Amino acid sequence: MMVSYKQIKHFSIHATDKDIGGVRDILFDDKNFVVRYVVADTNTWLPLSRKVVISPISVTRVDQEEETVDVSMTADTLKNSPSIDEHKPVSREFEETLFRYFGYGYYWIGPGAWGDFAHPGQLADPELAAMGKEEIDNKPENHLRACGEVSGYEVATQDDNVGHISDFVFDTNSWQIQLLVVDTNNWLPGGKKLAVLPSDIKNIDWSSHNVSVDLTHEGLMARPEVDLDKLDDAAYVEALVANAKLV
Template sequence: MMVTYKQLKHFSIHATDKDIGGIRDILFDDDSFVIRYLVADTNTWLPLSRKVVISPISVSIINRDHDTIDVAMDAETLKNSPTIDEHKPVSREYEETLFRYFGYGYYWIGPGAWGDFSHPTELADPKLMDEAREDLSANKENHLRACGEVSGYEVATTDDNVGHICDFVVDTRNWAIRLLVVDTNNWLPGGKKLALLPTDILQIDWSSHRVSVKLDHDGLMARPDIDIDKLGNGEYIADIVHQIAK
């Protein structure tokens, strides 16, 4: 199923025993372009609106009809989970603490986006935690970015700046980002919504608020003009990707 970042921001999260609030933001890996965490806005049931993160490993059901995500844990488990400081980067040390708390296998041990697995839920097996290597010195760096931060970044082609990132299209089968959407409205009167592939990205620079791409100006402007109303349609997204790959 395809869903966009902007759509997910309207989803509520259901634990096994209660509603635990909505999605405040989404953290993705800018190396593999996979969604790593949903940041839950828990102001209805936690003091001081303390923020907790939920890995796709925990997601059991996504209901587009009701805009809900069900997670395979109760509210008390989430309440006692390690919290994050939303004003600081999420470190690998924090991730290790979080994964140990939930008893998940580490996604960063293995060749793929989810370690040795194609789907994140396969890492929920507690045996994987027992088998996890203790020496993780080669895996201390993560590449987490907030969609809410990168949304709005300028897009820098090889010869000029054209538009800004306005949305992300996510495949919830493996939580991979399939497309990034560029809005050229602040550069071109009337504007367009253009498609970028993750493989188009050279660098995301937080200091300059800029996403550098491999394309020149004409190459970007030649990309398909996206119909925003169809971004949740898997066949439509596959056709866009096919057009770009030609």
């Protein structure tokens, strides 16, 4: 199933025993363009200073109709998990602590976005977790960024700046980001929402709040428009991605 960042921000998170708040943000890897964590908004039952993250490894279902994310843990398990500082980058050391707490295998050990696997849930296997801990000395750099931060960044083509990043579309099976949405309204009145592929991205610059794409101005403007209301139509999304690759 496909869902956008703006859509999932309205979803509630359900533990095995009760509702544990809603989705506050999404952290993605800007190297593999895969969602690594859901940041939980737990203000109703945790101190305001504590923010916790949920790996897709823990997610058992994303229900678009009910607008819920179900996770395979109790509220107390999440409550006692390591917390993050929203104003600081998530370090590899934090990720190791988090994955040891939950008993998961490390996604950064192996060639793919989820190590040796296509689906994050496979890393919940205890044998994989033990194997990962034996290889802890190999710590590739992480590349985590928040969708909430990158949303609004200006988009720089090879010629000029055109529009800004307004949304992200990802697959809730593999959690791969399929598309980024560029809104040209701030550059062109009555602008469009255009599909950009992760492979188009050259660089994301925090200091300048800028996303550089390997496209000309004309190339970007030729990209297909995105209808976010049709994301539940698999054929539509497949055609959208295919058309973006053709331009």
